[in-house]
Structures are given as structure tokens and as C-alpha cells.
Amino acid sequence: MAGIQDVAKKAGVGIGTVSRVLNKNGYVSEETRKKVEKAIEELNYTPNEIARNLIQNRTNIIAIIVPDVAYPYFAELTSEIEKCLREHGYKAMICNTSEERSNEQAYLDMLSRNMVDGILTATHSLNIENYIKTHKPIVSFDTIEVDGEIPVITVDHKRGGKLAAQELLNAGCRKILQFRNREMPEHFTFFDRHEEFEKTVKEGGSECINEYVNWNDFNLKHCESVIEECIKKYPDVDGFFSTDSAVLSYMKIAQLKGYKIPQDIKFVAYDGTSIVYSAYPTVTVVAQPIKELACSGVELLLDIINGKKPEKYRITHKVKLIKGMTTS
Amino acid sequence: MAGIQDVAKKAGVGIGTVSRVLNKNGYVSEETRKKVEKAIEELNYTPNEIARNLIQNRTNIIAIIVPDVAYPYFAELTSEIEKCLREHGYKAMICNTSEERSNEQAYLDMLSRNMVDGILTATHSLNIENYIKTHKPIVSFDTIEVDGEIPVITVDHKRGGKLAAQELLNAGCRKILQFRNREMPEHFTFFDRHEEFEKTVKEGGSECINEYVNWNDFNLKHCESVIEECIKKYPDVDGFFSTDSAVLSYMKIAQLKGYKIPQDIKFVAYDGTSIVYSAYPTVTVVAQPIKELACSGVELLLDIINGKKPEKYRITHKVKLIKGMTTS
Numbered sequence: 001m002a003g004i005q006d007v008a009k010k011a012g013v014g015i016g017t018v019s020r021v022l023n024k025n026g027y028v029s030e031e032t033r034k035k036v037e038k039a040i041e042e043l044n045y046t047p048n049e050i051a052r053n054l055i056q057n058r059t060n061i062i063a064i065i066v067p068d069v070a071y072p073y074f075a076e077l078t079s080e081i082e083k084c085l086r087e088h089g090y091k092a093m094i095c096n097t098s099e100e101r102s103n104e105q106a107y108l109d110m111l112s113r114n115m116v117d118g119i120l121t122a123t124h125s126l127n128i129e130n131y132i133k134t135h136k137p138i139v140s141f142d143t144i145e146v147d148g149e150i151p152v153i154t155v156d157h158k159r160g161g162k163l164a165a166q167e168l169l170n171a172g173c174r175k176i177l178q179f180r181n182r183e184m185p186e187h188f189t190f191f192d193r194h195e196e197f198e199k200t201v202k203e204g205g206s207e208c209i210n211e212y213v214n215w216n217d218f219n220l221k222h223c224e225s226v227i228e229e230c231i232k233k234y235p236d237v238d239g240f241f242s243t244d245s246a247v248l249s250y251m252k253i254a255q256l257k258g259y260k261i262p263q264d265i266k267f268v269a270y271d272g273t274s275i276v277y278s279a280y281p282t283v284t285v286v287a288q289p290i291k292e293l294a295c296s297g298v299e300l301l302l303d304i305i306n307g308k309k310p311e312k313y314r315i316t317h318k319v320k321l322i323k324g325m326t327t328s
Numbered sequence: 329m330a331g332i333q334d335v336a337k338k339a340g341v342g343i344g345t346v347s348r349v350l351n352k353n354g355y356v357s358e359e360t361r362k363k364v365e366k367a368i369e370e371l372n373y374t375p376n377e378i379a380r381n382l383i384q385n386r387t388n389i390i391a392i393i394v395p396d397v398a399y400p401y402f403a404e405l406t407s408e409i410e411k412c413l414r415e416h417g418y419k420a421m422i423c424n425t426s427e428e429r430s431n432e433q434a435y436l437d438m439l440s441r442n443m444v445d446g447i448l449t450a451t452h453s454l455n456i457e458n459y460i461k462t463h464k465p466i467v468s469f470d471t472i473e474v475d476g477e478i479p480v481i482t483v484d485h486k487r488g489g490k491l492a493a494q495e496l497l498n499a500g501c502r503k504i505l506q507f508r509n510r511e512m513p514e515h516f517t518f519f520d521r522h523e524e525f526e527k528t529v530k531e532g533g534s535e536c537i538n539e540y541v542n543w544n545d546f547n548l549k550h551c552e553s554v555i556e557e558c559i560k561k562y563p564d565v566d567g568f569f570s571t572d573s574a575v576l577s578y579m580k581i582a583q584l585k586g587y588k589i590p591q592d593i594k595f596v597a598y599d600g601t602s603i604v605y606s607a608y609p610t611v612t613v614v615a616q617p618i619k620e621l622a623c624s625g626v627e628l629l630l631d632i633i634n635g636k637k638p639e640k641y642r643i644t645h646k647v648k649l650i651k652g653m654t655t656s
Contacts, residue, residue: 070602093420
């Protein structure tokens with residue numbers, strides 16, 4: 001394969017001149033530029049991107065860390081992040097961490113070794129200290145919150161929890177179940193929605209039951225087995241609140257057991273990924289603005305990479321209640 | 329930041345010795361190894377991965393090209409590919425191409441510029457020639473089929489189409505609708521399922537209507553508008569066959585208009601992503617073995633990267649019919 005030296009030799013110029021033509025910077029006369037371009041074409045020379053990265057100490061690659069990209073919320077978030085990164089000339093590397101904690105450390109190490117320019121993380125099973133001590137550009141979704149260290153992109157989960165509870169109360173629910181995460185590390189911003197949901201339900205004079213699913217386990221079978229158990233333990237629950245996929249699974253299993261929706265049991269889903277909009281009965285949902293979350297995370301990260309100190313370390317987006325047949 | 333020279337100087341050894349310690353190859357005495365490790369620790373030295381890649385001309389990065397990672401089939405395929413790549417020590421870069429054809433060319437160019445070691449593609453909007461002329465490791469899912477050039481991982485789509493048609497015929501359907509792709513480039517292996525579906529329906533004495541959705545358009549709104557139109561044009565269709573998400577959307581819209589499932593209209597979905605398993609009524613589905621597809625694609629690509637000529641240029645996996653309430 002031809003190298004830059006071969007191009008320079010063939011064109012009868014120095015390596016620096018070839019470099020200026022390739023990078024379109026610095027002065028090169030029209031005549032010389034044509035000679036270099038001719039040599040590049042004749043030798044079928046392709047500039048070595050690795051070598052260029054070495055010089056610039058940049059890879060233009062951003063790592064996206066999610067528990068599992070197969071899970072609808074993370075699939076949509078990843079898709080929007082990739083599109084936004086691409087518009088800014090960056091590539092997206094993805095990493096699923098739900099199965100092994102060590103994956104997450106491996107990606108932090110990549111950041112230290114200059115393999116990626118920054119990280120957008122939507123999970124963390126490691127201690128916050130592991131993140132902070134990289135001293136590299138990291139932006140977190142919904143997770144780590146360390147003022148002045150790692151900026152967080154989130155939504156107003158507290159309001160989301162309140163809206164969901166009010167909707168179920170207004171629909172007449174008296175015994176309401178919500179799924180929470182078992183053994184979840186602290187510092188997740190979405191913790192707020194469960195607290196606020198329970199508080200609002202209780203203030204409304206209804207009962208709130210918390211059931212626990214494994215944290216970071218997005219396996220359909222696990223979710224279904226918890227639902228089966230809940231229906232056995234609390235056959236008279238008349239309201240359910242959880243993420244999109246858990247709500248759809250609950251709706252399926254309840255209907256298989258003869259429950260009518262919304263007569264016997266009402267539902268509010270959280271997230272607003274496309275899967276809820278294809279369900280029947282149509283689902284009442286507290287929707288997150290996934291595209292806005294993705295874009296604000298990307299823009300903030302690129303600012304940090306380019307040496308700009310963030311104005312804010314927490315950007316909070318709004319949630320929206322969209323009414324469906326499951327609460328009417 | 330400390331470089332390898334600083335480590336060598338501090339440890340009182342040559343750069344080659346530091347390199348042997350870092351790469352764990354060649355002989356280094358126990359004493360020397362300890363001295364080098366101490367110097368590495370004291371200087372907080374992290375080897376520059378970019379520099380190492382430059383020497384090896386490898387990045388250990390594989391690009392995954394999909395139309396849109398938010399779409400459930402591609403989300404699950406991408407997730408399984410990433411897990412499998414990770415087991416083999418590779419990283420996954422993703423690229424959504426549905427919106428712009430130029431993205432796909434950009435990734436082919438990256439391959440030429442040694443930014444990625446290989447490509448797994450589940451789409452192609454470009455001419456096959458663009459792929460072939462890279463002369464680099466590429467494995468394609470369901471798409472390009474060029475003997476001796478680009479290997480293909482696929483399923484027995486012909487059998488998938490036949491199974492779906494037979495199931496709807498056995499359930500008594502007389503006027504069956506299937507969605508196909510408008511203006512799709514040739515050389516897609518899944519073309520077969522639509523042909524075989526139509527043939528089988530006709531041989532069974534029923535009517536087969538083909539309706540067209542935009543190729544590579546995974547927008548829910550687009551799909552819903554085509555469905556609305558179909559229900560208007562063919563109110564008496566009694567069987568529908570399409571991908572998971574189109575089937576779920578059709579089920580929703582039909583029920584909103586008062587159709588009963590399966591009494592008035594029956595459904596068979598294609599793909600078998602997790603979204604169909606959370607639906608009620610439970611859906612009859614022709615399922616692809618997504619994990620097996622992903623792993624065989626990864627293994628084949630890594631063989632090619634490591635200089636092994638593929639034994640087969642087409643690996644065909646089996647599909648499976650899983651019966652649900654939508655056809656019984």
C-alpha cells in the first residue's frame with residue numbers, strides 16, 4: 001500500500017505539502033495541489049486515519065454505555081444519540097453492560113487510553129469514584145449526579161411520578177401497584193418518580209404496593225414471572241404503574257387471566273417508546289422526550305471535549321402525560 | 329502525560345523491554361518486570377492504544393450498519409452482535425443509515441482508511457459494487473449476495489413465507505393482505521418470503537393482496553397511514569402478514585375500528601422480537617433465531633479478518649412457527 005512518502009516522491013514535493021493538501025489547511029499553489037492529487041489518484045493512496053488520530057490525539061469516537069440496547073428505551077436513546085453524534089462528525093461505539101459489570105470498567109479504561117474521546121452513559125454499576133477519577137469527558141443520563149464533576153441529563157421524574165399517580169387516582173384506583181428496582185445503586189435520578197408516585201397515591205387515600213424487579217435485568221421472562229406472582233398475591237390490584245414493556249406484559253397476562261381493561265385494572269406506562277403506541281387498548285403514558293434527551297447529552301459532551309466548561313451540571317427535560325384507553 | 333520513553337528511562341531499561349512487559353510477550357526477567365511495573369505505576373502511565381493500533385494496523389472495532397437501531401429487530405440483532413463481538417475482544421460501532429444513503433458510504437470509507445477492521449451490514453442502499461471494491465472484510469445480513477465476494481447470513485425466508493401462508497389458510501382466511509417494500513433494491517434474501525407467501529396463498533385458493541410500504545422507512549406514522557388506507561380499501565380482508573411492528577399496529581387500528589381478533593381478521597407476524605410476545609391477543613409468529621444470526625455473522629467476519637477463507641458464502645438458519653391466539 002502506498003504511503004504519504006510515496007505520494008510526496010511521485011509529486012516531487014515534501015511530505016508537509018502532501019499533508020497540507022490532505023488536510024486542506026495552509027497555502028499550497030494550485031499547480032502543486034494538482035500534482036499531489038494526481039499522485040494520490042495514481043498510487044490509490046488512502047490516508048491512514050489511525051496515524052492522523054495519533055497526531056491529533058482524537059478518535060472522534062464516543063462510547064455509549066447502556067444496560068442493553070435491545071431494550072426499547074435504550075434502543076431509541078442510542079439511535080437518537082448516534083444520529084446527533086453523526087451530525088457533529090462523531091462515530092458511536094456501543095456497549096451493553098447489563099450482563100457484566102466488568103464491561104463498564106473496560107470502557108472507562110478505553111477512555112483513559114484515548115480510544116474514545118468521551119462517554120455517554122445511561123447506566124452505572126460501578127462506584128461513582130471510578131467515573132470521577134478518569135478526569136475525562138463523561139455525560140450521564142439519569143444516573144450519576146456529582147456536582148461539578150459529571151453532568152447529568154434527566155427529566156423531571158418527580159413530576160412524572162406525580163402525573164401517573166394522579167391519573168390513576170382520578171380513574172378511581174384504590175389499590176395501586178408499582179414496580180421498583182431491587183438492589184439498585186444510589187444516585188439514580190429516576191428514583192424520584194417512585195417516591196413521588198407512592199407519596200401522591202397515599203395522599204390521595206389509596207393503597208400503594210411496591211414490588212421489586214431485579215435491577216438491570218431486562219429479560220422478558222423475569223418480568224413475566226414477577227407479574228404472575230403479583231397477580232396471585234394481589235388479585236384485587238386495580239392500578240399498575242411501570243415502564244412501557246412491563247405495562248404491556250402486565251396487560252397481556254392480566255387479560256389472559258380474564259381481567260378487563262380498564263374496567264378491572266388500569267395502567268399508566270412510563271417512557272413513551274414506540275412500543276406503547278402500537279398497543280390496544282391504547283395506553284396512557286408518561287412520555288420522556290427521548291430525542292431531546294439524546295441531543296442535549298451529545299451537545300453537552302462535545303462542549304466538554306472542546307474545552308468548554310458546562311454552564312449547568314444538570315439539564316432537566318419535561319415529561320408529558322398522554323391519555324389512552326387504559327385509564328378512561 | 330508520561331510516555332513509554334519516560335517509563336523506560338525511570339526503570340533504566342530500553343523501550344523494547346517496556347513494550348515486552350506491556351504486551352506480555354518475549355522474555356523479561358522477574359526483577360526487570362517489577363522495575364518496569366513500578367515505573368508504570370509511579371508515572372501513572374497508560375499505553376496509548378492509538379499508537380498500538382498504528383503498529384498492528386488493527387483497531388479491533390467492527391462497524392454494524394443497520395437502517396435504524398431503534399427498530400426492534402435491528403435493536404435485538406445489534407445487541408446480540410455487540411455481546412458476541414465483546415466475547416471475542418472486539419468493540420462495536422453503530423451506524424443508522426435509513427435517513428441518508430451517504431452514511432453507508434462513509435462507513436465503507438472508514439473501512440478503507442483502517443478505522444474499523446470489518447463491517448457487519450444489515451442494509452444496503454448502495455450498489456453492490458461499492459461493497460465489493462473495498463476488498464475488505466464484510467459480512468452481510470439478508471442483503472447482498474455475491475458468491476465468492478461478500479458472505480451472507482440469512483434465514484430460510486422461503487419457508488417462513490410458506491409457513492405463514494399455510495397458517496392463515498388453515499385458519500380459514502380467504503382474502504389475505506401482506507406488506508411489501510416499495511422501491512427496494514434487488515438482492516435481498518427476504519424477497520423470497522413475499523414471493524413464496526403469495527404463491528402459497530394462491531395455491532390454497534385464496535386471494536393475496538400486496539400493499540407497499542416505503543423501503544427503509546421505520547416510522548410508525550408511515551406504517552399507520554398505510555394501514556388506515558388498507559382498512560378503507562379492503563374492509564373485508566381476513567388475514568394479514570407482515571413484520572412484528574406492522575402486525576401490532578394493524579391489530580391496534582383494526583380493534584379501534586371494531587374488528588374482533590381472530591374472528592374478523594387473523595394475523596401472522598414475522599421476526600419474533602420481544603415486542604410480539606407482550607401483545608394480547610397473543611400473536612402467531614414466524615420467528616427468526618436472532619442470536620444465532622448475530623453470532624454466526626460475527627464468527628464468519630472474524631475468520632475473514634484473520635485471513636481464513638470462508639467455507640460457505642451463505643449460511644441459512646431455520647425459522648420457527650410459534651402459534652398464538654391471532655390464528656386460532
